[in-house]
Amino acid sequence: MSNAPSTPKAVTAPAAAPTPTPYPNPSSNPAVPGERRNRRLSFFGIAAGNFLVLLDASVLNVALPDVRRDLGSAANALPWTVDAYTVVFAGLLLAAGSVADRVGPRRIYRWALAAFAALSLLCAIAPGTATLIAGRALLGIAAAGLVPASIALLIKLYADPRERSRAIGAWAAVSSAGLAAGPLLGGLLVAAGGWRLVFLINPPIALIALVAAKRLSDHRGASGTRVDVPGLIASVVGLGTLTFGLIDGGASGWNRPIPLLALAIAIVSLTALFFIERSAEVPVLPPALLALGRVRADLVAAAVATLVFYGVLYYLTLWLQDVHGLSPFQTGLMFLPMTLPMCVLPLYAGRIVGRLGARPVILVGLSADVVAGLLLLLVRGDGSLGWVIVAELALTIGCTLAIPAATADMANAAPAQLAGTGQGALNAGRQAGSALGVAVLGTLSGTRPVGIVLASAAALAVLAVLLAHRTKPAVS
Numbered sequence: 001m002s003n004a005p006s007t008p009k010a011v012t013a014p015a016a017a018p019t020p021t022p023y024p025n026p027s028s029n030p031a032v033p034g035e036r037r038n039r040r041l042s043f044f045g046i047a048a049g050n051f052l053v054l055l056d057a058s059v060l061n062v063a064l065p066d067v068r069r070d071l072g073s074a075a076n077a078l079p080w081t082v083d084a085y086t087v088v089f090a091g092l093l094l095a096a097g098s099v100a101d102r103v104g105p106r107r108i109y110r111w112a113l114a115a116f117a118a119l120s121l122l123c124a125i126a127p128g129t130a131t132l133i134a135g136r137a138l139l140g141i142a143a144a145g146l147v148p149a150s151i152a153l154l155i156k157l158y159a160d161p162r163e164r165s166r167a168i169g170a171w172a173a174v175s176s177a178g179l180a181a182g183p184l185l186g187g188l189l190v191a192a193g194g195w196r197l198v199f200l201i202n203p204p205i206a207l208i209a210l211v212a213a214k215r216l217s218d219h220r221g222a223s224g225t226r227v228d229v230p231g232l233i234a235s236v237v238g239l240g241t242l243t244f245g246l247i248d249g250g251a252s253g254w255n256r257p258i259p260l261l262a263l264a265i266a267i268v269s270l271t272a273l274f275f276i277e278r279s280a281e282v283p284v285l286p287p288a289l290l291a292l293g294r295v296r297a298d299l300v301a302a303a304v305a306t307l308v309f310y311g312v313l314y315y316l317t318l319w320l321q322d323v324h325g326l327s328p329f330q331t332g333l334m335f336l337p338m339t340l341p342m343c344v345l346p347l348y349a350g351r352i353v354g355r356l357g358a359r360p361v362i363l364v365g366l367s368a369d370v371v372a373g374l375l376l377l378l379v380r381g382d383g384s385l386g387w388v389i390v391a392e393l394a395l396t397i398g399c400t401l402a403i404p405a406a407t408a409d410m411a412n413a414a415p416a417q418l419a420g421t422g423q424g425a426l427n428a429g430r431q432a433g434s435a436l437g438v439a440v441l442g443t444l445s446g447t448r449p450v451g452i453v454l455a456s457a458a459a460l461a462v463l464a465v466l467l468a469h470r471t472k473p474a475v476s
Contacts, residue, residue, distance in 0.1 A: 038215050042157060043167065045213025046150045047174035049113050052205055053143045054175050056085060056120075057310075057434075058182030060136075061317050062328040063195035070195065073129040076252055083247045083438075084133045088140030090431030091240025095232045097148030097424020098284040105149035105156075105420055106216045112145030113206045113213075120202035148424035153216055155411050155419045162354035165408040169350015172404040173343055180339035183317075187329035231276050231284035238269030239428055243435040250439025285425060286418065294358075294413035295422065297468035298406040301362045302426050303433035304461035305402040308369050308454045311437025312376075312395060313338070315450055316388070318442075324385070334385070338392035345400035350408060358409030359465070365401030366462045368394050373455025379447040388447070398458070403430070 060067075060082050068078055100108045119138045126132035154171060158164040189197040245262030254260070277283040289295055313335070320326045320334055353361050372394035378387045407426060414422030444450050 039157060041212050042216050043154070043170070044174075045209045045211070045216070046109070046153050046157075047171045048205060048209035048212065049109065049116075049146045050150050050171065050175035051178040052116055052202055052209075053089075053146055053178065055178030055182050055185075056139060056143065056202070058179050058313070059186040059189075059198045060195070061314070062183050062186040062331055063190045063198055065321075065328065066190045066195040067129075067132070071126075071129045071132065077129050077133070079247070080133050081129065081136055083435075084137040085140045085143070086431060086435055086438075087240055087243045087247065088137045089143045090243040090428060090435060091236050092141060092144035093148060093428035093431060094235045094239060094285060094421075094424045096144040097152075097420040097422070097427075098228070098232065100145075100149040100152055100420035100424075101418060105152035106213070108145050109149040109153060109216075110210060110213065112142045112149070113210050116142040116146070117203040117206035120199045120206075124196045124199035147427050148420045151407065151411060151423040152420040153213075155416065157216075161412050164411060165354040166347075166350045168408040168411060169346045169348070169353070169404050172346035172350070172400070172407065176339075176342035176346055176400065180336075180342050183335045183339065184329075184332035187327075187332035190328055228276070228280045228282055228284045231273060231280055234269050234273035234276055235284055235428075238266050238273055239432060241269065242266035243432055246432075246435045246439035250442045285421065289414060289418060289422065289425075292413055293468045294409055295425075297359070297362065297465045298410045298413065298426060299429045300461055300464045300468065301366060301402050302406040303429035304457055305365060305369065305399050305406075305433075306430040307433035307437035308372070308457055309395060309399040309437070310434040311441035312372075312391075312450065312454060314438045315441045315444065316392075319447070334389075335392070337389050338396050341393070341396045342400050345397065346404040349401050349404040353405050353408045358405045358412075361405035362402050362409075362465055363462060365398045365403075365405065366458050366465065368398035368401065369458035370455045370462070372398060373451045373453070373458060376447045376451030376454065379451075391451075395454075 064078055064081070067073055067081060073081070096108070116139065119135055119142055123132060123135035123139065126135055150171070151168070154167055155164060158167045185201070186198050189195075189201070241262045245259045245266060248262065249256075249259030252259075273285065274287075277285050277287055316335075317331060320331045321328070326334065349361055349365075372391045375387055375391035375394060379391075407423070410422045410426050411419065440453060441450050444453065
């Protein structure tokens with residue numbers, strides 16, 4: 001069963017060809033201490049950049065009340081200080097992965113790190129809400145360059161699939177530490193000196209990552225090939241307007257033309273992308289890549305796991321402060337059961353994937369998300385927070401199993417020359433899921449409806465993963 005056209009040769013098994021200069025890969029000779037040190041340092045440089053990406057996805061949430069007081073932000077503009085980052089990030093991920101495969105992931109990664117540091121300073125000195133939103137949007141561009149390029153670098157750094165799975169688990173753990181640190185660190189910084197401090201921690205981390213990653217060699221997986229410009233444009237417009245429409249509709253209501261128009265543009269653009277890619281010489285998203293059952297399963301699992309996690313995170317941030325009257329710092333503490341395990345559990349997820357394969361780990365993770373939704377049904381009004389904490393733990397287990405497993409499996413399922421493209425697609429799906437989660441769960445009133453949506457979405461994802469793994473189209 002394969003609807004893939006016969007033309008996209010980019011996903012066929014690569015023929016023997018001159019091999020580009022590889023990254024330093026001490027896995028082939030682990031006995032050399034200097035090479036082991038270089039690889040560990042390179043790994044740290046790769047993971048530190050992604051730490052920044054997730055840190056900035058969550059650090060500003062608890063600072064929003066302080067932003068509103070300091071800048072006098074309008075209620076309908078305030079969410080965009082967070083969401084501008086997400087919209088641009090999501091819109092450019094697929095394109096960034098494709099460009100990294102052509103220009104070279106190391107070059108894209110280092111450029112993006114330098115830009116992230118400079119743009120963080122711009123956000124820190126923003127004189128008004130509009131400037132802050134613009135700075136956050138530009139940060140989204142830099143973040144989009146970091147994520148798919150980093151996985152492409154890891155794939156080259158770790159040649160053995162089992163070792164690669166463990167490395168991606170460790171990468172996810174370090175990266176997730178950014179998400180874990182975000183709410184608590186944001187609360188501390190706001191208490192210490194205001195919201196501007198949350199951006200001043202980025203430049204030093206980016207500088208350290210640049211120094212650590214300097215030994216990585218560059219690699220152009222598709223050097224000399226034509227760029228699929230129409231596909232790039234369609235993907236950026238489609239994913240960007242999809243994310244914008246979901247966020248705007250969720251924040252300001254659906255009885256307005258703006259979100260509906262954005263979603264209509266997204267549908268047209270993504271439909272156009274489908275037809276463009278079927279005839280493109282080197283498509284930005286090869287149809288034969290999507291014909292692989294493992295790739296589809298990874299996309300669904302990562303998107304849904306991100307949808308439920310960020311949707312619940314956003315909802316609980318407002319619920320804990322508005323309903324329970326917690327301060328930003330107290331809210332950050334309440335998220336510790338949800339965020340601290342994310343620094344450890346992905347390590348085990350990577351090891352389990354190396355032993356058992358990705359599919360069982362993904363299914364267990366999504367099943368934990370179902371349990372989290374059912375637990376939220378037990379929360380009553382503004383009563384005890386005990387069930388909320390237990391649901392947070394279940395949701396964290398689900399997220400930290402499903403997402404690293406899907407990421408590791410995508411690294412092995414996608415052809416090597418499309419490493420950045422596969423990871424770009426995976427992370428574009430995750431960001432679209434994040435926006436959808438905020439748009440849907442942010443409009444709900446009460447934890448019971450949130451629990452119902454959470455459990456239903458995760459259950460449907462379990463079914464989709466099972467069905468995707470039953471189809472094994474041949475890619476020729």
